[in-house]
Amino acid sequence: MASMKNLSGSDAAKKNAAEKACELVTDGMIVGLGTGSTVAHSIRLLGRWVKEEGLNIVGVPTSYSTEALAIECGIPLTSLAASPVLDIAIDGADQVDASLNAIKGGGAAHTREKIVASSAKQFVIVADDKKFSSILDRSVPTEVLPYAVKLVEREILKLGGTCTVRTGTGKDGPIITDNGNFVLDCAFGQIKEPALLGDKLSRIPGLVEHGIFTNAAMVYVGYENRVEVLRRKM
Numbered sequence: 001m002a003s004m005k006n007l008s009g010s011d012a013a014k015k016n017a018a019e020k021a022c023e024l025v026t027d028g029m030i031v032g033l034g035t036g037s038t039v040a041h042s043i044r045l046l047g048r049w050v051k052e053e054g055l056n057i058v059g060v061p062t063s064y065s066t067e068a069l070a071i072e073c074g075i076p077l078t079s080l081a082a083s084p085v086l087d088i089a090i091d092g093a094d095q096v097d098a099s100l101n102a103i104k105g106g107g108a109a110h111t112r113e114k115i116v117a118s119s120a121k122q123f124v125i126v127a128d129d130k131k132f133s134s135i136l137d138r139s140v141p142t143e144v145l146p147y148a149v150k151l152v153e154r155e156i157l158k159l160g161g162t163c164t165v166r167t168g169t170g171k172d173g174p175i176i177t178d179n180g181n182f183v184l185d186c187a188f189g190q191i192k193e194p195a196l197l198g199d200k201l202s203r204i205p206g207l208v209e210h211g212i213f214t215n216a217a218m219v220y221v222g223y224e225n226r227v228e229v230l231r232r233k234m
C-alpha cells in the first residue's frame, strides 16, 4: 500500500499552531481554508468565533472534506469564481524547512490547495514540530491525469526520482482526487533546490500539479506548549 499519512505529530502541537494562526484572521476577510488534521483545528476555532463572537468572514475550501467541515462549523463559504482574491489562506503541510519551502499533498488535496494559496495575499502554513526539517526529503505528491501516468513516470525517472501510484483509501486501485485524477508520490531523496524541482515538475505534460510550495509568507510551528513563527525574509 502506498500512502502518505505516516507522520506522528502530537495533536496538541498541531492545535497550538493552528489556533495561533487564527489570530491573523480579522473581520471582513475572505479566508482560504486548507485541508488536513492540523488546519482542521483552525477551521473549528474560526467556526466558534463566527458563531459565538460574530466574526464576519467567508471561507474558500480546498477540498470536499474541508467544505463539509466548514459547513458543520458554521463558516459561510464562497468560491474562487465569486471571490478570486483571498485575504489569507491557512493550510497544513507534510514537511517544511527553514526557508519556508513545504511539501504538501499527503491528503491528495495539493492542487486545490495551491490554487487557493496562490490566490491569497498571504499564505500561512500551520504545522507541528515533527514536520519541520533542515532539508526537504519526503516524497513529493503529484496529481496526474490518468491518461498521462506512464509518460509522467518516465519523466520523473529522467529527473532522478522514482514514483508510486497512491492507493489505500478503502477502494481497490489508485485513489482518485477531488478533481478525478491519480496521485503519484515521487521520491527524489534530499531536495536541495525545491523551487527548481517544482519548475521541472510543472513542465511535465499531464502532471496537473505538484506538492512543492514555495510561497508561504509565514509558518507557525507548533510544539506541545508553545508556537514558533517563521517569517519569510524579504
Ligand SMILES: O=C[C@H](O)[C@H](O)[C@H](O)COP(=O)(O)O
Pocket: 007, 034, 035, 036, 037, 038, 039, 091, 092, 093, 094, 103, 104, 105, 106, 107, 108, 109, 110, 113
Ligand atoms: O493534501 C493534503 C494537504 O496538503 C495537507 O495540508 C497536508 O497533508 C497536512 O495534513 P495534516 O495536517 O493532516 O498532517
